Amino acid sequence: MKRYPPMKALLAFEAAARLGSFMQAAAELNVTPGAIGQQIKRLESWAQMELFIRDVRKVTLTPVGERYYQQICPALRQIAEAGRVLEPAGGKTRVAISMPPAFAARWFSPRIPVLLRQFPQLDLHLNATSAIVDIERDDIDLAVRYFDGNDMKRDVSLLINDEYRLYCHPDYCRKQRLLSVNDLVNATLLHTTMHPYWPRWLETFTTLSADVAAALPGIYFDQSLLAIDAARRMQGVVLSSSLLLEAELKSGELIELFPYGITSDRGFYLVRAKKRRLSPTVRAVSDWIRAEMEYYRNGSGEIVA
Numbered sequence: 001m002k003r004y005p006p007m008k009a010l011l012a013f014e015a016a017a018r019l020g021s022f023m024q025a026a027a028e029l030n031v032t033p034g035a036i037g038q039q040i041k042r043l044e045s046w047a048q049m050e051l052f053i054r055d056v057r058k059v060t061l062t063p064v065g066e067r068y069y070q071q072i073c074p075a076l077r078q079i080a081e082a083g084r085v086l087e088p089a090g091g092k093t094r095v096a097i098s099m100p101p102a103f104a105a106r107w108f109s110p111r112i113p114v115l116l117r118q119f120p121q122l123d124l125h126l127n128a129t130s131a132i133v134d135i136e137r138d139d140i141d142l143a144v145r146y147f148d149g150n151d152m153k154r155d156v157s158l159l160i161n162d163e164y165r166l167y168c169h170p171d172y173c174r175k176q177r178l179l180s181v182n183d184l185v186n187a188t189l190l191h192t193t194m195h196p197y198w199p200r201w202l203e204t205f206t207t208l209s210a211d212v213a214a215a216l217p218g219i220y221f222d223q224s225l226l227a228i229d230a231a232r233r234m235q236g237v238v239l240s241s242s243l244l245l246e247a248e249l250k251s252g253e254l255i256e257l258f259p260y261g262i263t264s265d266r267g268f269y270l271v272r273a274k275k276r277r278l279s280p281t282v283r284a285v286s287d288w289i290r291a292e293m294e295y296y297r298n299g300s301g302e303i304v305a
Helices: 007-019 022-029 033-047 063-086 101-118 170-175 181-186 198-205 210-214 224-232 242-251 280-297
Strands: 052-054 059-061 093-099 122-128 142-147 154-168 189-192 218-221 237-241 262-273
Touching: 007 022, 007 033, 007 063, 022 033, 059 063, 093 101, 093 280, 101 122, 101 142, 101 224, 101 242, 101 280, 142 280, 154 170, 154 242, 154 280, 189 224, 198 210, 198 262, 218 224, 224 237, 224 242, 237 242, 262 280
Parallel strands: 093 122, 093 142, 189 218, 189 237
Antiparallel strands: 052 059, 142 262, 154 237, 154 262
């Protein structure tokens, strides 16, 4: 056996093992499924043993394949890490950031021009997804996550605690006569998976019975962006964070309906790989995000220029 495995075959193996599919691995690596199969056979020939059990619609690792996969993943991450020390002087510097779509669209995106003016050498790659990405495997430098902050495997720093309140269009408020909290019986409740706290808010601040509260009409959204847009279109009252409504609250397009909020047990956190050496640019962008959020927390409605 040669000392080093065929590297193309190793990358094909890692993708196929992680995704459980030659077809998905091929799509990720921009090759054909047949090419993935050939590379896997080449690696198995080098290893002199089968690494996959091949079924009609999926592939699964053999026990020895699983052990081999667990062994090579840290090594491949280390190879990727080594490339970070080759950051070009005077050229564009890639920084990949992952964050929830609502946070990306409503808070981060308006500040991107400021970021790029401050760091003209920045080659920004923004990954807006509701999924929790593997920042080591997916080569993400920084991630903003909405969770409780418990992650012992990574460096986590709080950006802002979340508080959820009620917001609607001022014309909707007048039309539905929403003068007191119990008047929510006249409203349509806009629910989101990000802030699924309507029952708690109603129980805390209204005197409506559980049966009446449960019977209130509602629309359910899997994206906060859609629920906020529905509130803008006078389709109901949204329960959300003011951080996601910065522009609408400033313009008066949406208003806070009642002066009552509940602090969430989750918040927005900045997350990075614990053992990864940060490039100067990544560290600077990380500090910039924290500074911008500190400025926002202090109550300014303006974006730092």
